[in-house]
Structures are given as structure tokens and as C-alpha cells.
Amino acid sequence: EAGVTQFPSHSVIEKGQTVTLRCDPISGHDNLYWYRRVMGKEIKFLLHFVKESKQDESGMPNNRFLAERTGGTYSTLKVQPAELEDSGVYFCASSQDGSIRRGYTFGSGTRLTVV
């Protein structure tokens, strides 16, 4: 089966611009997660979708970040306007039933650089 796909793989934008990251989960996986790693620090949870509903968005840093998952398939994460501290690697993961026992499958990430 195809894995979790994220694009773009890299994005360089200027401060104040808008960027949209996309994640295509494994087909049939209802649970989709966004994480990010900033400045070589720990990977932090951003939010969790179950189908098209936001189950937990407690990790979203501020209202410049907007995540959507229309139709319960792919998800987008928009940053508007981008700030320098938003630079980092954004990971997406999906799982079939949300149980950690079956594991999460991660994508290769989007490296975002804000200059």
C-alpha cells in the first residue's frame, strides 16, 4: 500500500507570506495527525483528525495555523502569515483506528524555512 505522502518536501517563503502544506494519509485511515519539529528540538503534537473532525487541536501554536480535512481524506495545514519561528519540519501521520498498538505511519515531512 502507498504510504503517507506529504508535499511539498521543502518550502522556502518570506516572512509574512502564506504557505499550505498537504498530507495524503494511507487510504482508509480515519485518524490523521500533524506534528512538527522546530529548531532541532523535540517533535511536538499539533492536532489530530478523526475523519473530517478535529479530535484534538491542543498543540496548535496560535491562530496563524489552520488545519482542514475536508471529506475526511487529505489534510492541509496553512500558515498565514508565516513567522520566522515557524521554520521546522512538519510531519503528518495516519493510523487506522487511533490505537497506538497498530502504530502510526509517518510521512517524510515538509521542511519549511521562513526567511
Added chain:
Amino acid sequence: GDSVTQMEGPVTLSEEAFLTINCTYTATGYPSLFWYVQYPGEGLQLLLKATKADDKGSNKGFEATYRKETTSFHLEKGSVQVSDSAVYFCALFSGGYNKLIFGAGTRLAVHP
């Protein structure tokens, strides 16, 4: 809240050297513990896991034992290869928060 602390890198070793990457955690309850690895240009991959105290996870020559008494899950490999060069992340699944919590990652560089 729950957290994971792992040794800072980078760790630089010669091929066939012994590897230890330390990981300790703080959690309420009994979390499941994981090591993930990110090879250059690739995504996060699950390396091994342990779901209860004294369990040993193993894969590709790597091992880690869930030590409840020391709240640790150190990663070890007896003889590293150049192909093991990657970033290694220790993580726990927090049932209370229903999410994976990661450490900061340790970069391993293995030279021939």
C-alpha cells in the same frame, strides 16, 4: 505533563562500535515506549517498541528494555554500521493525552 528526555547528539562512532543512546521519561500511568528513526531524506519509521515494564523491544540489531524502576528505555546496538547513520527519537504514548510524545532526537553519525 508527560515528557521524554534523551541524550544530546551528535553521537559519532566508528563502524562496529557499541552504541548506547539514553532515554528517560516522565509519565503518569504506564505508557508504551518507542524508538523511531529518521534516515536522511526519509520519514519517521518505527524502530522498536515495548508496551510494559521489563519488555524488550528489538529490531535490526537494536534493543531497548522498558525499565520502570529507572523510567528509562535506552537504545543499544552491539555493532553499528554506516547505514545506521540517522536521527533517533525516543517517544512514549501517553494514554492520558492520547498522543505520542517525543524526545528531541539524537543524531548518530557512523564512519567507516
